[in-house]
Amino acid sequence: MLNKRKWQMRGYLFLLPSLTGTGWFVLLPFLDVVRRSFLQAVGNGFVGVENYRVVLTNGAFRLAVGNTVRFMLACLPLLMLLSLFLAVLVRKAAKIQRWVKTGFLLPMAIPAASVAVFFKLAFDEKGWLGQLAGLFGFEGQDWLASDSAFWILVACYIWKNLGYDMILWLAGLGTIPQEQYEAARVQGAGEWACFWYITLPQLKETIFVTGLLSFVNAFRVFREAYLLAGDYPHESIYMLQHLFNNWFVNLDIQKMTAAAVMLIAFSGIILVLFDKNNEEDKE
Template sequence: MKIIKKFRGYFFILPSLIGFSILYLIPFIGGMRYSVSKSGFDDTFVGVENYKNVFISDAFRLALKNTGIFMIISIPLIIIISFVIALFLYEVKMPKWVKLFIIIPIAIPSASSVGFFRKLFGFGAFNILNTEFAMLGVILIFIWKNTGYNLIIYLAGFTQIDKSVIEASEIDGANYLQKLKHVIIPLLTPTTVFVGIVTIINSFKVFKDVYILQGSYPNPNIYMLQHYMNNKFRDLQYEKLTSAAYVFAIVIFLFALLLFYMDKRHARKVGDN
């Protein structure tokens, strides 16, 4: 009975673990065999040859570059925008319908939202989808759709701030900018880390919007890693698909690791102070 009580918490998450293992973990591990095989239909071991072929591929390097540009610009930008809006709503105490208006894009189907942006950016004087500025349109779509989600997280983070700390800073004579820099932002660092991880995950979902916009082979300036993998899957080139997927996974892991490092460093700094 003691053993059962000790591990009973794990029994509650066991169904989720089984589903996650069957649908994600096992296929992910099993795919390693394809990444070191000659092809999806030939099990001849080729080592890292597939990874070399992927990195010398012009299509992969283009996709990697575009995905990197998209993430470097859109992720910090949406985090800043979400924080500023959340701070404004928290300080001004806006009506609930204003928050609802910002959150609504989450519930709008991708086909509908992309159709609107196609009309906005794809015709007339504002036609940028077929130009070198097409990435700007993709970034705007991403920010419009995901700001509300991040806003919910930030508003929850604001409610968890100990108001006595803010009041103590006011008693010490801190102005608003000083409170923001030295109290509010540091206290929201764990929330920002979580928002960053969620944003990284959501940033890879932008492929669906780009695919609806321009299909499997869009403007080269918005050709993403998911396009590359999707096209390799369609062409049954599983060895290149899995190799690219593991590179993709490493990129996500490194971004997440960086955010966790920042959070841990912040926690250690706060503890020292």
């Protein structure tokens, strides 16, 4: 590098507008959040970790964390495997590739509100799903008020994110040199062997990134959940997002601040571990 020692302070000038806004709307208020998480709701007395204790022993919080974790464990592997499988298929289908991509990305462009009426028709007690179940001899029910709500939400999430993840995999797959496959084929390797010994090892980093972004997007499923079932949905899909929302409506600032601090700390730890992992890979 030309001037490795000389810092380029002018960089700050370009960063300034963004940094000011981020500082003003996110960082400074966050310091206030940390401060408040140790204070009483009324009178601003210092209460130590009392707010944290209240949150951690709160039944709704435990339910919401449990559901959120359960949702992630169910939908992340499902989405990632399905989208990887599709990406591999799509790469082979050169002729219709563009069409397929369009079809799979389309749900990303459809606002959650627009599909609300579709959900209603599909999952109502007298809706299509109920009738379909009727054909197989099951009773129709209000699906969103039962344990099925969880799987309906998983399906929504996969429908919405399949194309996004597929594009991530395609980008990762595109970086693997084609010669490696040709060489392996000459030596008699089949499709499966090629995938297992050539594709998968080189996708390691893509797996991490796709996982992280799918995790981020999973929080957005609240939109669908909220439109499907409102503030207080069936308890199988009562997630952290619902809880925060309801705390907010009740202006339960103390609980919100303590929970927010814990979640940010958790995200920070995940990010640092992820970064470490990447570093080790490199060395």
